[in-house]
Amino acid sequence: MSLIRLEKRPAPSRLLSGLTPILAVIATMFAGGIMFAALGFSPFEAIRIIFWDPLFDPQFGPYSRPQLLVKAGPLILIATGLALGFRAGIWNIGAEGQYIMGAIVGAGAGLAFYPSESFLIFPFMVLAGAFGGWAWAMIPAILKTRFGTNEILVSLMLVYVAENILASVSSGLLRNPDGMGFPGSRNLRRDFPAASNTEIFADTGMHWGVVAAFIAVILAYVLMSRHKMGFSIRLAGEAPRAARFAGVSPARLIIFCLGTAGALAGLAGLFEVSGPAGQISIDFNTGYGFTAIIVAFLGRLHPVGILLAGLLMALTYIGGELAQLMLGMPAAAIQLFQGMLLFFLLAMDVFANYRVRIGTPEIAK
Amino acid sequence: MDSINPILLIASLMVASTPILLAALGEMVVEKAGVLNLGVEGMMITGAVVGFAIGVNTGSSWAGFAIAAIAGAGLSMIFAIITQMLLSNQVATGLGLTLFGLGLSSLIGKPYVGMKAPGFAKLDIPVLSDIPVLGPILFRHDPMVYLSLAAILGVWYLLTYTRAGLVLRAVGENHNAAHALGYKVVRVRFMAIAFGGAMAGLGGAYVSLVRVPQWVEGMTAGAGWIALAIVVFASWRPWRILLGAYLFGGITVLQLNLQAAGSTVPVEYLSMSPYLVTILVLVIISVRGNHGAPGSLGRVFHASH
Secondary structure, three states: OOOEEEEEOOOOOHHHHHHHHHHHHHHHHHHHHHHHHHOOOOHHHHHHHHHOHHHHOOOOHHHHHHHHHHHHHHHHHHHHHHHHHHHHOOOOOOHHHHHHHHHHHHHHHHHOOOOOOOOOHHHHHHHHHHHHHHHHHHHHHHHHHHHOOOHHHHHHHHHHHHHHHHHHHHOOOOOOOOOOOOOOOOOHHHHOHHHOOOEOOOOOOOEHHHHHHHHHHHHHHHHHHHOHHHHHHHHHHHOHHHHHHOOOOHHHHHHHHHHHHHHHHHHHHHHHHHOOOOOOOOOOOOOHHHHHHHHHHHOOOOHHHHHHHHHHHHHHHHHHHHHHHHHOOOHHHHHHHHHHHHHHHHHHHHHHHEEEEEOOOOOOO | OOOOOHHHHHHHHHHHHHHHHHHHHHHHHHHHOOOOOOOHHHHHHHHHHHHHHHHHHHOOHHHHHHHHHHHHHHHHHHHHHHHHHOOOOHHHHHHHHHHHHHHHHHHHHHHHOOOOOOOOOOOOOOOHHHOOOHHHHHOOOOHHHHHHHHHHHHHHHHHHHOHHHHHHHHHHHOHHHHHHOOOOHHHHHHHHHHHHHHHHHHHHHHHHHHHOOOOOOOOOOOHHHHHHHHHHHOOOOHHHHHHHHHHHHHHHHHHHHHHHOOOOOOHHHHHHHHHHHHHHHHHHHHHOOOOOOOOOOOOOOOOOO
């Protein structure tokens, strides 16, 4: 018997569950500092530029602060949906594809009415965007419920399919007719006011996608803590057998969780394409769908946690851009940093779920 | 469309299939031990960049392959420690490994963009390679193609006829029973995970050293995920891995040839075809029922005594 043992806790420690994300962030700063030093940067300067300067530097702060909400909005929106499924043991890892399809369908719905100025266009686009993401997520959902096909692989494969559709429409169906043959759609933000997702308050970064993210967090919180569906989701994740005995239909859960996640990812895509990105283009997607997976875990799959985790992850994006500008740090370093964060978080979960015992176990039990 | 030569098509199919074959075979062993590692894509791309970097710096593709295998195995140890010793969720950790590997590879690969691979000589087996039709198809490849076939044979033999293979399968089928019999579940799984990482690393290096051959960010483009799908397609059997990998290699080569031949089907639709076919095959397999999935696949093993 080894000297150090793990003993399963009857229930995960709530204190440690809340504490581990913070510990993981600290551990990542240490490990990241070592990585930055290995790349030839001063670790303290790098950490300061990533975590402090975007918010508080008198020169960069005014530009960076609004970006915090711009980047956090889609991450929170997508992660909130993903977390529902993750809690039930349903692994939708293709949010990136749902995000792309939401953007394409939503932007397409708006562009069909160009150059109308009707105020109905934007709400119609929002619905279309949610529908695009939902429909894309329904593919793995239906294949899973009908045939038992693995949703992890199908949803992921559909990301590559969506990327190819994006490439196709940006140089074909949705290409700007006045764009002199260049790929990319009309710029919704610049050339089509009725279809643009504008900032609600100037210079805050607060656009309709951020509002949607806050609403999604509140609704998800209510769902998980007050609604029967939330109870079913938690039950299915923690005790699948008990859930079946309690009459929870796995098929309904799969359709609901994947559908909601898809719709939210689609919304995120629509708000991005009609706002910060401005147009459908071949490289319009930037990996929010994948980073949102880290956000969901960092937020403990809890809506409020995801809100905070989304803001933190947005900060690393902005800080990473600033470090690129100031230090010439490669963008990939930040991606690595985000990956490390997930590792530390998953590793530290052990303390929330198990007690560490030192010494040999007692014989009688 | 006349420009597609069936002999060259089949010959290049074997080259196109080799990376997926290597990675899928490695992952099959991991899954046979009861572990689901979704980090194949991350380990492959890391193998691709490390293999290429070493290949360029030493001028030897063999050195590139060797170090790529070590790099893949090394990366897989992160996954092994977190899932096996710290008992984390395998799906989440594997995904993390993929995201981490993608970041790591683009960081390492920056200085190597646009460089040329050192080249990897084909065997050109005397006499045999001169046989009409069969010669160019089967006997004019580089050594890794044959090594990958030998690896299938080796894994098949190991799993079916040796004690080590039996222990590995027992651990994957029912880890509690295996533990009760005195087998070291965690140790066996560590070794399986390392093997899977090394094979994914080799597969990735084959992409950057032979198949393409240069370093492009994100160049594995989902091959690691297709490898995962092939394991399911193969119902966890080595020879079916070969079938699956060559099927997908065939589709990839065919669509690339159609693109080059100026097919009327738009490029984007041809490019998405391997992924669509993967989905289709997964559906067909699941309709027939998922036979052969190891009993403890993806479950956390915690020895309470």
